[in-house]
Amino acid sequence: MSIQKILVTGANGQLGWELSQLASTYPNYELVMVDRSVLDLSEPEKINTVLDTIAPDAIINPAAYTAVDKAETEKELAYTINAKSVEVMAAYAAAKQIPFISYSTDYVFTGDATSPYTTDTAIAPLNFYGSTKADGESLAFAANPNTIIIRTSWVFSSHGNNFVKTMMRFMKERDSLNIVADQKGRPTYAKDLAIATMKMIEAIDAGKTIKGVYHFANQGETTWFDFAKKIQSVAGLTCEVNPIKTIDFPTPAKRPAYSVLDTSRIEKELGIQIPNWETALQACYDQIMKAS
Numbered sequence: 001m002s003i004q005k006i007l008v009t010g011a012n013g014q015l016g017w018e019l020s021q022l023a024s025t026y027p028n029y030e031l032v033m034v035d036r037s038v039l040d041l042s043e044p045e046k047i048n049t050v051l052d053t054i055a056p057d058a059i060i061n062p063a064a065y066t067a068v069d070k071a072e073t074e075k076e077l078a079y080t081i082n083a084k085s086v087e088v089m090a091a092y093a094a095a096k097q098i099p100f101i102s103y104s105t106d107y108v109f110t111g112d113a114t115s116p117y118t119t120d121t122a123i124a125p126l127n128f129y130g131s132t133k134a135d136g137e138s139l140a141f142a143a144n145p146n147t148i149i150i151r152t153s154w155v156f157s158s159h160g161n162n163f164v165k166t167m168m169r170f171m172k173e174r175d176s177l178n179i180v181a182d183q184k185g186r187p188t189y190a191k192d193l194a195i196a197t198m199k200m201i202e203a204i205d206a207g208k209t210i211k212g213v214y215h216f217a218n219q220g221e222t223t224w225f226d227f228a229k230k231i232q233s234v235a236g237l238t239c240e241v242n243p244i245k246t247i248d249f250p251t252p253a254k255r256p257a258y259s260v261l262d263t264s265r266i267e268k269e270l271g272i273q274i275p276n277w278e279t280a281l282q283a284c285y286d287q288i289m290k291a292s
Contacts, residue, residue: 010063111256181225181243
């Protein structure tokens with residue numbers, strides 16, 4: 001079957017928005033962008049009716065419950081959106097024999113590794129948000145063995161709320177900031193992830209078999225502190241930025257100390273070179289400036 005109409009959930013989120021910006025680059029595809037007002041993942045019982053109305057040839061699901069700390073108390077809502085509704089969409093895609101791509105997170109891992117997590121590494125989430133995403137993965141694969149899960153980390157964009165925009169705002173408002181320096185990961189520019197996702201759609205459309213778990217993040221690893229310092233440098237801001245330890249900044253949900261993802265599988269199978277996170281940050285900053 002050929003892919004023409006692609007349903008994209010979470011239209012107002014970082015990744016959904018970046019996918020919508022690519023629509024003109026991919027004129028062969030009709031991207032049907034839906035937000036919560038059309039497809040509410042907190043109501044899984046209504047999903048199939050909406051999908052039948054739209055009748056997509058592929059489903060891309062960036063929509064998620066992402067409030068990591070609130071998930072520790074809003075457990076039922078987080079589970080419904082991140083696990084139950086993902087299962088429903090995966091089952092729908094299986095019944096219609098159409099591609100289904102959903103996204104997961106570095107938070108499915110314990111965070112105590114010393115080398116990058118591969119797509120085969122055993123998962124063991126250390127907070128409830130991570131466990132909902134892990135359950136979403138397993139439920140999706142049980143319902144649809146052809147499911148595609150892309151795990152990503154530290155997502156930023158010129159759109160929506162994220163670390164880059166928050167740091168830029170705080171650095172203008174405050175004299176000093178304390179940033180955690182003992183958590184290591186790979187930042188992800190949502191635009192680069194959106195481009196990789198569309199390349200995946202094109203590959204599937206061309207007859208390539210793509211299924212299972214992939215990792216995507218920009219090249220190079222860093223800490224939140226070094227990420228903040230680079231944001232400061234790129235934006236030319238003068239706030240004092242101090243390194244602190246995770247223990248000095250307690251949060252309701254535990255954070256992984258190490259969540260570097262190995263992205264070799266997606267690079268090899270799609271034949272792509274992922275830009276370095278610093279290059280991606282500069283591109284994002286330029287986009288923020290252009291928009292303002």
